[in-house]
Amino acid sequence: xxxYTTMVVAIGGIAGAAALPISASSGxxxxxxxxxxxxxxxxxxxxxxxxxxxxxxxxxxxFGMARAAxxxxxxxxxxxxxxxGVHPDCGQGHGIGYAKFRxxxxxxxxxxxxxxxxxxxxxxxxxxxxxxxxxxxxxxxLQRLFADVSIDRGNTKGGGRRPGFxxxxxxxxxxxxxxxxxxxxxxxxxxxxxxx
Numbered sequence: 001x002x003x004y005t006t007m008v009v010a011i012g013g014i015a016g017a018a019a020l021p022i023s024a025s026s027g028x029x030x031x032x033x034x035x036x037x038x039x040x041x042x043x044x045x046x047x048x049x050x051x052x053x054x055x056x057x058x059x060x061x062x063f064g065m066a067r068a069a070x071x072x073x074x075x076x077x078x079x080x081x082x083x084x085g086v087h088p089d090c091g092q093g094h095g096i097g098y099a100k101f102r103x104x105x106x107x108x109x110x111x112x113x114x115x116x117x118x119x120x121x122x123x124x125x126x127x128x129x130x131x132x133x134x135x136x137x138x139x140x141x142l143q144r145l146f147a148d149v150s151i152d153r154g155n156t157k158g159g160g161r162r163p164g165f166x167x168x169x170x171x172x173x174x175x176x177x178x179x180x181x182x183x184x185x186x187x188x189x190x191x192x193x194x195x196x
């Protein structure tokens with residue numbers, strides 16, 4: 001099983017995380033953008049926005065926040081993690097701590113700080129970007145909603161990388177192909193440990 005650390009660098013032809021037009025302080029769209037729908041978890045390039053319980057305001061779990069604060073926010077919305085531990089083969093020699101939730105989302109931690117997230121294959125399809133992009137989105141829709149998206153056809157011969165996409169404005173992910181009808185299978189942002 002291969003493990004890949006993703007950060008703000010190109011890994012296997014897929015670039016790392018980039019900027020989403022969401023205010024880091026409020027979670028609200030930047031002027032000139034619009035929120036299409038409220039999702040239980042809104043995926044951003046620099047963290048997650050959790051829907052507030054019982055009508056309360058949404059809470060931001062942003063990269064750089066302390067692990068304890070992020071775990072309190074995310075666990076408050078999704079329940080306790082199903083698994084926690086360390087990916088020893090990732091993280092440039094120091095390992096990447098993780099907390100994986102039943103919804104398929106995994107949080108990454110380095111040095112006690114939140115540094116990345118992954119929504120794996122089979123993850124909750126209700127977790128999406130504020131424009132609706134998530135698992136199951138077609139390449140054609142992705143290209144329409146992520147204006148700067150780059151599709152990587154991959155090279156699956158001999159166990160090489162699978163097709164994926166990257167964006168300098170949003171986040172990144174993997175695809176089940178490179179045709180317009182192909183779909184997003186998983187998503188990630190920041191520094192993560194992706195098992196491929």
